[in-house]
Amino acid sequence: MTTPRRVPRHQRLDAAPVLVGTYSPGTSVIHRLPAGAKIFVVIGFSLVVGCVRTVPIAIGALVVAIILWASAALSWRTLMGLWPLVFVVGPMAGYHVWRGNPMLAFMMPAGLIGVVMVATVVSRTTSTTDITDLVTRASARVIGVRAATIVALTISLTLRMIPVLLELIAQTRSAVTARGATPTPSRVFLPVVLRATKFALDTADALDARGALDEDDPSPMCR
Numbered sequence: 001m002t003t004p005r006r007v008p009r010h011q012r013l014d015a016a017p018v019l020v021g022t023y024s025p026g027t028s029v030i031h032r033l034p035a036g037a038k039i040f041v042v043i044g045f046s047l048v049v050g051c052v053r054t055v056p057i058a059i060g061a062l063v064v065a066i067i068l069w070a071s072a073a074l075s076w077r078t079l080m081g082l083w084p085l086v087f088v089v090g091p092m093a094g095y096h097v098w099r100g101n102p103m104l105a106f107m108m109p110a111g112l113i114g115v116v117m118v119a120t121v122v123s124r125t126t127s128t129t130d131i132t133d134l135v136t137r138a139s140a141r142v143i144g145v146r147a148a149t150i151v152a153l154t155i156s157l158t159l160r161m162i163p164v165l166l167e168l169i170a171q172t173r174s175a176v177t178a179r180g181a182t183p184t185p186s187r188v189f190l191p192v193v194l195r196a197t198k199f200a201l202d203t204a205d206a207l208d209a210r211g212a213l214d215e216d217d218p219s220p221m222c223r
Helices: 035-051 055-071 076-098 102-125 128-143 145-178 185-209
Strands: none
Touching (some): 035 055
């Protein structure tokens, strides 16, 4: 009996990329915190790191980020998804070294990495539904229920499209490779655009079929 050849994961058509910001269900303390509290922590953390530029703060930012990451029971392999930061922190550190300020060359990249890690913890422990509900409740009294619902729906669809686009790119690259061709940008771009357009149209049809946002709202901004 012939054993079927194992297809590498990166060549499977249904292989989805590991997404840093994708919600990861769990039962940790951070998962159970309200979405508003977590967003408040991210804002406060970012302000402290951005405004107080000292070595202790930079080191503390990394330590806090690592503690939160471990507390959320997130996979450390997910940190591999942060590799694009190299293109930001690398030139940043090099510039400050060239200007003769090695302290800033450490503080700014360390602070940025800490902020991104904390933001990633929040995004992976907070569902899109919780985020949209928070936005709806916070803005409903200002712009009206219907307008707030539109804003929340826009955020939800935007967050949904990010992993969809990455998945379409991965599937298209795998399909091109499976045909024995090199997945160049010209061979990947057009199919991804066409498939993304189809997904957007299907989503619009689904929302229209369900009568989304048909309710009347007395808010003057929605008239």
